[in-house]
Amino acid sequence: MxxxxxxxxxxxxxxxxxxxxxxxxxxxxxxxxxxxxxxxxxxxxxxxxxxxxxxKKNKQIDIQATVMFADLRGYTALSEHADPAGIARLLNKFYDECAPAIWKRDGIINKMIGDAVLAIFNFPVEQHDHVHQAVMAALEIQRKFSDMQSEFSDISGMNAPVKVGIGIHTGTASIGELGTNYKDFTIIGSVVNKASRIQGVAQNGEILITDDAYHCIKVDYPQLEPRAYNLKGIDQPVIAFAVPL
Ligand SMILES: [Zn+2]
Known part of the structure; x- marks a missing residue:
């Protein structure tokens, strides 16, 4: 590893x-x-x-990036029923399994937001195929979760299956140091927002990618069916594609 x-x-x-x-x-x-x-x-x-x-001689810079959100599903329901130690173990396990899949492909984990991982590809290590790398990482995460299903259920102390929903989008994002005492950087912009929203509508165990992301990897998956989603805070319907596992 x-x-x-x-x-x-x-x-x-x-x-x-x-x-x-x-x-x-x-x-x-x-x-x-x-x-x-x-x-x-x-x-x-x-x-x-x-x-x-x-x-880069700037407080904030614009970059081309692929943003991936991977969200542990059922976490809210779990946190109401399972014991806190079990929840912490589950979150740690989730992070431990997601992180190497992302790191191996030169993506970074910018943040853990509650029960979701925010990963960025193409910064600071540049990759000409950053969308492809993000999709490969997402596939590995979903495979791991399906292979280790019973292990995850045991850790959580619940019988319910533990699943992950993943959303990927690509475009121009802004990276900068926000605040004066802030040491690390934050990524902002509509790319992040859209990646998060598309993750929100991905079903359990699914990888949903936007049409911008699909455009970059179409050669790998030439015949995916488009789906239209109305997403909160985004005026036009968003076209997305589910990547086959
Ligand atoms: Zn360095």
């Missing part, structure tokens, strides 16, 4: 051609300076978290 881990920061290398060592004995002087591995991705460093906007 650890074979994707790099000895130097991939973000700093790609953006600045500076080798910042985060593993191996070479990382020692960097650690002495307080530079550590980012919690968003084990191949990035804390410079990437706090300095990217400085390196």
């Amino acid at each position: 650890d074979d994707f881990k790099s000895v130097y920061c991939k973000g700093c290398w790609q953006q600045m051609r500076v080798p910042i060592f985060i593993r191996s004995p070479l990382s020692f002087p960097f650690r002495m300076m307080g530079i550590k591995t980012s919690r968003m991705h084990p191949n990035l460093c804390t410079i990437c978290e706090s300095m990217f906007t400085k390196v």
Whole structure:
């Protein structure tokens, strides 16, 4: 599982051609300076978290990104019935299973929002096929959940199946450091909003992607059926496609 881990920061290398060592004995002087591995991705460093906007000479920058929301379903109902320790174990397990699927494909986990993971692809490590990478990560997460169903149900202490709903969208988003004391960065913009909303209408165990995302991977799935959704806060119906598992 650890074979994707790099000895130097991939973000700093790609953006600045500076080798910042985060593993191996070479990382020692960097650690002495307080530079550590980012919690968003084990191949990035804390410079990437706090300095990217400085390196880019801006508080906020626009990037092309693919945003993925993966949401643990039934969590609200579970939290009313299962014991808190079981819920915490379930959330940890969810995170542990989602994270490597995302990290292996150079995506970062920007945040855990309650029971959902917000992942970003194409920043800070750029990828020409970031939509494809996001879809591959989503497929791996769904496969893991179907393979480990009984394990997840046992952890939660409930008999009900534990499922994940995933939404993916791609476009121009804004990344920046919001607030003065904020160390890491936040992604904002309609891309994030739409990815979140499309995740909201994905069924349990489903991967829903917007037409913008589908356009980028159509060659892999030429014949998916379009579906129209009316989403809260978005005027026009949104066309989306379910990726076959
Ligand atoms: Zn870095």
